[in-house]
Amino acid sequence: MSNYSKTHALMQRGREFLGTEHAILCGAMSWVSERNLVSAISNAGGFGVIACGAMTPELLDTEIAETKARTDKPFGVNLITMHPQLFDLIAVCGKHGVGHVVLAGGIPPKGSVEAIKEFGAKVIVFAPTLALAKKLLRSGGDALVIEGMEAGGHIGPVSTSVLAQEFLPVLSEDHLVFVAGGIGRGEAIAGYLEMGAVGVQLGTRFACATESIAHPDFKKAFFRAGARDAVASVQVDPRLPVIPVRALKNKGTEEFTAKQREVAGLLDSGAVEMAEAQLQIEHYWAGALRRAVIDGDIENGSLMAGQSVGMVKEEQPVADIMTQLMDESEAALSRR
Known part of the structure; x- marks a missing residue:
């Protein structure tokens, strides 16, 4: 030893x-x-x-x-x-x-x-x-x-x-x-x-x-990534709070930003109430971690990773x- x-x-x-x-x-x-x-x-x-x-x-x-x-x-x-x-x-x-x-x-x-x-x-x-x-x-x-x-x-x-x-x-x-x-x-x-x-x-x-x-694909995503690929989630609108989460950027993280813009627009136009808007944002990532880790969906799942991933x-x-x-x-x- x-x-x-x-x-x-x-x-x-x-x-x-x-x-x-x-x-x-x-x-x-x-x-x-x-x-x-x-x-x-x-x-x-x-x-x-x-x-x-x-x-x-x-x-x-x-x-x-x-x-x-x-x-x-x-x-x-x-x-x-x-x-x-x-x-x-x-x-x-x-x-x-x-x-x-x-x-x-x-x-x-x-x-x-x-x-x-x-x-x-x-x-x-x-x-x-x-x-x-x-x-x-x-x-x-x-x-x-x-x-x-x-x-x-x-x-x-x-x-x-x-x-x-x-x-x-x-x-x-x-x-x-x-x-x-x-x-x-x-x-x-x-x-x-x-x-x-x-x-x-x-x-x-x-x-x-x-x-x-x-999942093997989840692991491969880590092996390919560098420190700057592990990014914190962005909050687009202060009315729609987002708890910062660090994960590898992928299609899902890009679409989350787009989703926030879309919901903020609905809020501005009065198409949805504040509570409903916040709920839409909160539910966006539901099940996303499991999709990445277990199912290997590395495009739409959440690839939570620290900056030491490199x-x-x-x-x-x-x-x-x-x-x-x-x-x-x-x-x-x-x-x-």
């Missing part, structure tokens, strides 16, 4: 918190972060996280059971705070003795953190601002992920490097902070660890792993990706 003494020393608190060999989380990617990829990440010494997304409690129950059948290592579950059955999903995690629950997509509703703590699990939270981070950590968050706008999927407006400089000097001594967004190589991991992070989270780098069930060049087993990242980090720290 390779000697990662320098990297492991800086990751020590993160490794103890996760119960893993390496403090590397795999970001929860809907349709991608399921039993196969999650168990492979955990078996390779990292920390896999099931993306619950819009799953029903019954589906999550099966997914956790199937993941446990494939690994005896720790893994977590990512729950969306706006899910209408959030407390039922938390109960499913409790039933299976899940050790870590990640709450994403908004401020955790009242009682949710307490419900998770009740069965002894740790709570991992996201925060886009320092003030909110402090509040969530005071309210029971055991660890924090700061994610920059280079990440794939739903993003905030600030880059990873700026967030790291803002959050880590203030929080890293007393709290566990993981850094995410645009990380594709071990040198970057080493840099954030030296700044005070206890570990990192990567998504895009693992999306096309051999163990990922993503570093994803081929299909590799998770274990090889993990070894490469750790080797690069250790080499970088040894050169210091």
